[in-house]
Amino acid sequence: MRPLRALLSAIGMYTLIPIPRREWRQQDFADSLTAFPWLGLLLGGVLGGIGWGVAHLSGSSTLAAVTLLALSALLTGAMHLDGVADVADALGSRKPAEQARAVMKRSDIGPMGVTTLVLVLLLEVTALTALPSHQWPVMLAVGFAAGRTTPMAATLPGSGDEPDAGTLSALTAGTGSRARLWLTRGLVLAFTLVGTGLLFGWGLAGVLTAAVIVAWLGAACWQRHLLRRLGRLNGDCYGCLIEFTQAGVWFLAAVSIGVT
Numbered sequence: 001m002r003p004l005r006a007l008l009s010a011i012g013m014y015t016l017i018p019i020p021r022r023e024w025r026q027q028d029f030a031d032s033l034t035a036f037p038w039l040g041l042l043l044g045g046v047l048g049g050i051g052w053g054v055a056h057l058s059g060s061s062t063l064a065a066v067t068l069l070a071l072s073a074l075l076t077g078a079m080h081l082d083g084v085a086d087v088a089d090a091l092g093s094r095k096p097a098e099q100a101r102a103v104m105k106r107s108d109i110g111p112m113g114v115t116t117l118v119l120v121l122l123l124e125v126t127a128l129t130a131l132p133s134h135q136w137p138v139m140l141a142v143g144f145a146a147g148r149t150t151p152m153a154a155t156l157p158g159s160g161d162e163p164d165a166g167t168l169s170a171l172t173a174g175t176g177s178r179a180r181l182w183l184t185r186g187l188v189l190a191f192t193l194v195g196t197g198l199l200f201g202w203g204l205a206g207v208l209t210a211a212v213i214v215a216w217l218g219a220a221c222w223q224r225h226l227l228r229r230l231g232r233l234n235g236d237c238y239g240c241l242i243e244f245t246q247a248g249v250w251f252l253a254a255v256s257i258g259v260t
Contacts, residue, residue: 006031010039016077033155034180036148037188044144047072048137055133065128068140069121080147083239084120085113090230097231104236120243127250131257135200139208139250142192146212147246149188150219151238152181188212207256208249215248 009032012019051068055061073081090100092112103110109117131139156178192212197205219241226237 002031003035006035007039010035014039014079015043015075017075030177033152034177034184036151037145037184040144040148041141041188041191043072043075044140044142045137048140051128051136051140052133055136061129061133062125064133064136065125068128068136069124079235080239080242081117081120083236084243085109085117086236087226087240088116089113090236097229100230101232101234104230104234120247124247124250127247127254130254131250135204138196138199139253142188142196142208142212143246143249145188145191146215146249147242147244149181149184149216150223150241150245152177152184153220154223154233154238154241156181185216208253211249211252211256214252215245218248219245 005028008019008022009024009028011017012022012024013029013032014036047068050071051064053064054067055064058064086104086109089106089110089112090104092110093100093103095103128136128139189209189212193205193209195205196208222244223233223237223241226240227233230237
């Protein structure tokens with residue numbers, strides 16, 4: 001795997017950031033998933049820095065949190081938030097698996113989707129505002145990286161991907177690697193522990209590392225529930241897992257802030 005090509009593939013597939021036009025190879029889809037957490041790390045760090053700056057200039061952490069999440073949605077085309085809404089509508093329909101998956105594919109959004117989307121965004125905003133804004137670059141980097149690790153688990157062979165022709169999830173179905181997944185998890189945890197420890201102290205580093213582990217465990221349980229309820233996983237499920245995990249990291253960090 002060529003790291004630069006993998007990173008450019010991840011940028012081209014999972015963001016709206018313009019890159020030179022290229023023909024994608026089959027291997028690029030698998031490699032893009034491996035680079036996805038590191039793209040999240042970079043995006044999170046940059047957006048966290050912007051949020052910190054807005055908070056410093058405006059004196060409002062709420063305005064800053066909304067600004068950075070709006071920029072995140074703009075850069076990613078809100079595809080992960082779209083997955084949250086679609087999965088919520090599918091589960092809220094209480095229909096059998098095949099019909100529930102059909103609900104996910106519809107272009108409209110129902111009341112369950114709207115409500116869940118609003119609640120998730122409120123959770124993310126309030127969790128971030130509960131944390132000191134000078135910690136946001138690390139918090140965003142870690143949350144984004146942890147969240148974008150979950151599709152690597154969801155695309156392991158036999159994990160229930162839905163091979164709908166013409167979709168990105170079809171091209172990544174079954175391409176996950178357990179070795180790459182565990183290596184990436186280890187590196188994300190190492191960055192979280194060492195990076196946070198050197199910048200903000202080892203107490204916060206331990207809390208944030210534990211938050212990532214708990215969020216991953218929660219995401220694994222949520223993935224199993226989605227597979228059991230929907231029969232298969234698709235791109236909407238990946239987006240939902242990403243948002244679930246990053247929101248979980250920030251929530252757990254916020255409620256544990258007193259420990260540090």
